[in-house]
Amino acid sequence: MFTIRVNGEDHTVDVPEDKPLLWVLREDLKLTGSKYGCGQALCGACTVHVDDQPTRSCVMPISAAEGHNITTVEAIDQQQIGRLVQQAWQELNVPQCGYCQSGQVMAATALLTENRSPSDRDIDEAMSGNICRCGTYARIRKAIHKIADEQL
Amino acid sequence: MLLLRNYWLGLSAALALLVSGGALAQSPLFTPIYEVLTHPRCLNCHTLTDFPRQGDERRRHDQLVMRGEDNHGAPTLQCSACHQEQNVAEDKVPGAPHWGLAPLSMGWEGMGPRELCTVLKDQSKNGGKDLQALLKHMEEDPLVLWGFDPGEGRTLPPVDHTRFVELLEQWVNAGGPC
Numbered sequence: 394m395f396t397i398r399v400n401g402e403d404h405t406v407d408v409p410e411d412k413p414l415l416w417v418l419r420e421d422l423k424l425t426g427s428k429y430g431c432g433q434a435l436c437g438a439c440t441v442h443v444d445d446q447p448t449r450s451c452v453m454p455i456s457a458a459e460g461h462n463i464t465t466v467e468a469i470d471q472q473q474i475g476r477l478v479q480q481a482w483q484e485l486n487v488p489q490c491g492y493c494q495s496g497q498v499m500a501a502t503a504l505l506t507e508n509r510s511p512s513d514r515d516i517d518e519a520m521s522g523n524i525c526r527c528g529t530y531a532r533i534r535k536a537i538h539k540i541a542d543e544q545l
Numbered sequence: 546m547l548l549l550r551n552y553w554l555g556l557s558a559a560l561a562l563l564v565s566g567g568a569l570a571q572s573p574l575f576t577p578i579y580e581v582l583t584h585p586r587c588l589n590c591h592t593l594t595d596f597p598r599q600g601d602e603r604r605r606h607d608q609l610v611m612r613g614e615d616n617h618g619a620p621t622l623q624c625s626a627c628h629q630e631q632n633v634a635e636d637k638v639p640g641a642p643h644w645g646l647a648p649l650s651m652g653w654e655g656m657g658p659r660e661l662c663t664v665l666k667d668q669s670k671n672g673g674k675d676l677q678a679l680l681k682h683m684e685e686d687p688l689v690l691w692g693f694d695p696g697e698g699r700t701l702p703p704v705d706h707t708r709f710v711e712l713l714e715q716w717v718n719a720g721g722p723c
Binding site: 411413432433434435440446447448449451452453454457500503504507508515517518519520521522 | 611620623629633
């Protein structure tokens with residue numbers, strides 16, 4: 394049995410200790426916003442925040458998640474910057490197929506929370522672990538700059 | 546014949562000068578340690594670059610992973626975003642406690658045995674470690690231990706960890722000759 398704090402609420406789950414956090418979120422807690430992409434921390438689709446740090450939930454065993462504050466895309470609008478990111482994403486039509494975008498939103502929110510005026514280089518270094526097969530990178534960059542320039 | 550003898554005398558003198566000057570002198574006790582420390586399992590994170598390397602070919606780490614100010618990645622793309630305290634995903638994602646780069650002052654890339662040995666022992670560069678502390682680090686640090694048990698699909702340093710510690714003890718007991 395493991396108790397994890399997700400989006401401000403404690404949840405106790407009876408799962409094997411090596412079950413990845415992603416599958417606890419998706420299967421046990423029915424929080425399906427975080428996506429399964431590669432299962433090897435290579436694509437970023439499964440990105441959640443663990444104590445405010447973007448983390449690949451597909452490779453984090455549930456045993457390692459216990460005792461930490463986990464935030465998923467379902468609650469990112471509870472944060473001012475998360476809300477701004479989602480709004481900018483809509484205004485600029487950032488997503489195409491959308492599959493990677495919850496991970497992109499989580500990474501961008503963490504970046505802008507840590508750095509309110511990121512350079513292109515800062516964006517590259519923070520976001521390069523989040524792969525988009527549709528190639529929406531130019532719109533992602535534009536949206537991050539728009540938030541930084543106009544709203545922070 | 547005289548010319549040949551003079552040639553050999555000259556060569557010997559030059560060699561003796563190089564050895565006494567330290568250019569070629571090298572402790573046989575450190576040589577096998579050097580072979581371990583320059584193996585990709587160690588060197589990939591003891592870099593002189595602002596990024597880690599990966600694989601036996603020592604390519605730049607995928608995903609534009611950076612060293613960062615604290616040697617643990619960019620502010621919001623930390624090593625721990627992916628690397629857990631143990632290998633995961635059937636060993637495909639390596640992991641060990643405090644996964645990260647060694648500080649730049651502990652980078653060893655491109656160094657020969659004497660230079661690496663000197664840098665290794667330099668307490669202004671090695672985090673203030675004397676020989677005993679170096680031995681302890683390489684005997685016990687879980688990130689060092691990972692290098693000798695890196696999981697499926699990764700090559701191993703030339704000697705196992707038990708032998709490595711024996712070699713280190715011999716080197717330390719001899720005063721850490723370079």
